[in-house]
Amino acid sequence: xxxxxRKIAFIGSGVMAEAxxxxxxxxxxxxxxxxxxxxxxxxxxxxxxRLYGVVPFTDNCQAAGQADVVVLSVKPQKLNVVLxxxxxxxxxxxxxxxxxxxxxxxxxxxxxxxxxVVRSMPNTPAQIGEGITVWTAAPQVTDEQREMxxxxxxxxxxxxxxxxxxxxxxxxxxxxxxxxxxxxxxEAMVDAGVHLGFPRRIAEKLVAQTVRGAVDYYTxxxxxxxxxxxxNQVTSPGGTSAEALYYLEKAGFRTAISRAIWAAYERSVExxxxxxxxxxxx
Numbered sequence: 001x002x003x004x005x006r007k008i009a010f011i012g013s014g015v016m017a018e019a020x021x022x023x024x025x026x027x028x029x030x031x032x033x034x035x036x037x038x039x040x041x042x043x044x045x046x047x048x049x050r051l052y053g054v055v056p057f058t059d060n061c062q063a064a065g066q067a068d069v070v071v072l073s074v075k076p077q078k079l080n081v082v083l084x085x086x087x088x089x090x091x092x093x094x095x096x097x098x099x100x101x102x103x104x105x106x107x108x109x110x111x112x113x114x115x116x117v118v119r120s121m122p123n124t125p126a127q128i129g130e131g132i133t134v135w136t137a138a139p140q141v142t143d144e145q146r147e148m149x150x151x152x153x154x155x156x157x158x159x160x161x162x163x164x165x166x167x168x169x170x171x172x173x174x175x176x177x178x179x180x181x182x183x184x185x186x187e188a189m190v191d192a193g194v195h196l197g198f199p200r201r202i203a204e205k206l207v208a209q210t211v212r213g214a215v216d217y218y219t220x221x222x223x224x225x226x227x228x229x230x231x232n233q234v235t236s237p238g239g240t241s242a243e244a245l246y247y248l249e250k251a252g253f254r255t256a257i258s259r260a261i262w263a264a265y266e267r268s269v270e271x272x273x274x275x276x277x278x279x280x281x282x
Contacts, residue, residue, distance in 0.1 A: 002028070002029055002030075002151075003024075003029060003030040003031075003034060003068075003069075003148075003151075004031070005034070006030075006034065006068035006069065006148075007034045007035075007036060007066055007067045007068050007069075008024070008030055008034065008035050008036065008067060008068070008069040008070075008071060008152070009036040009037075009038060009057075009063040009064050009066070009067035009069070009070050009071065010035070010036065010037045010038065010063075010071045010073050011038050011060050011063065011064060011070060011071065011072050011073060011074060011082060011086070012038070012039060012072065012073035012074035012075070012078075012082075013037040013038065013039035013044050013045060013048055013056075013073070014039075014073065014074075014075075015124070015127070016073055016099055016122060016124070016126070017037065017071065017073040018048060018052075018127070019122070019124070019126040019127040019131070019156065020071065020073070020099075020122075020126065020152070020155070020156060021035055021037065021048065021052050021054060022052065022127065023126060023129055023155035023156045023157075024152065024155050025052055025053075026129065026155070027129075027154075027155040029151055029152065029155050032052050032053030032054050033053065033054075033055060035052070035054040035055065036054065036055050036056075036057055036063040036066070036067060037049075037054045037055070037056050037057065037063075038056075038057040038058070038059065038060045038062075038063035038064070039056075039057075039058065040058060041058075042056070042058055044056075045057065045058065060082060060085055060086060061085060061086060061089045064086050064089055064090050064094075065089050065090070065091065066091075067090075067091070067094055068091070068093070068094055068095070069094065069095045069096075069097055069148060069152070070086075070090055070094055070095070070096045070097070071097045071098075071099065071152075072096060072097070072098040072099065072100050072103075072108065073099050073100070074100060075100075076100055076101050076102050076103060076271040077271075079100050079103055079108075079111075080111070080274060083107075083108065083111030083112055084111070086112055087111065087112055087113055088112075088113055090112060090114050092114075093116075094114075094116065095116050095118060095141065095145045095148055095149065096108065096112065096114060096116060096117045096118070097118045097120060097149055097152065098117065098118065098119050098120065099120050099121065099122055101121065101172050101176065101268055101271055102169065102172065102267075102268040102269065102270070102271030102272040103119070103271070103272055104119070104165060104272050105117045105118075105119045105136075105138050105165060107272065107274075109138060115138060115140040116138065116140055116141050116142075116145060117137075117138045117141070118135060118136070118137045118138070118141060118145070118146075118149040119135065119136055119137075119165060119168055120133050120134065120135035120136075120149070120153055120168075121133060121134050121135070121168050121171045121172050121175070121176045122153065122156050122157075122176070123175050123176050123177075123178060123179055124179050125157065125179065126156035126157055129155075129156065129157055130157050131156040131157035131158070132157055132158045132159070132160065132175055133153045133156055133157070133158070133159045133160070134159075134160050134162055134167060134168060134171035134175065135149060135150075135153055135159060135160070135161055135162070135168075136161065136162050136163065136164070136165050136167070136168060137149065137161075146161075169265055169268040169269050169272065170265060172264065172265070172268040173261045173262070173263075173264035173265035173267075173268060174261060177261075177264045181257065181260065181261075182211070186207050186208070186211060189203075189207045189210075190203045190204050190207050193206060193207065217230070218230060231245075
């Protein structure tokens, strides 16, 4: 499906909105002049217009009111304000595609008085077409609109449709937030390399290629294999990997990761209930 004559309005013009705009143009799914980017800062809209050729707006209602697809790409804490602003302003036939973390479809549909809602959770590698998005659709969404949503999300990388909306909070914690865990792990490895004596630029290159190669080795295999088997392949008895893994297990590495993901999941559920920003537990 190609959006030759359908307008797509982004309500919120931040990083993920830009990633989606870039993907749609890169994959030739939509023409730049049919992409509308709405946000409160005129300079941000001007930048997106300069980079991609999209049409900028500072009025959310003006952008959403003429769109065939309205992408909600605001921060969760701003959602209620945006829903109140857009209530009754969206065309009856328009599809609403939300990428707002934690926000359930029922809340969005009720806030907009508009039942045609798709909820999705992309992640930041979407900026280079290597993301993965989990999504679902309200029962009122037509088959054609599902294909519209699938086409938009596929421009960001891989997409996975799920029947149960509960999976979206899980995806937020696992894949949506996942890049942050990976970057923290890589940062720790780089710092350890510097501590050993490597120049930082060399440590960064070693870590980046190690992570990239390990992922490719896992995903590009012809025979599906459990991750534990690959780990065992590089863990010789009494060797360096065994020693390192012993200390990671002793430090509670698995438990820390598991608890972090569970905390992210709980926070996604909280945000769905309209919770505000709060400091982390100490």
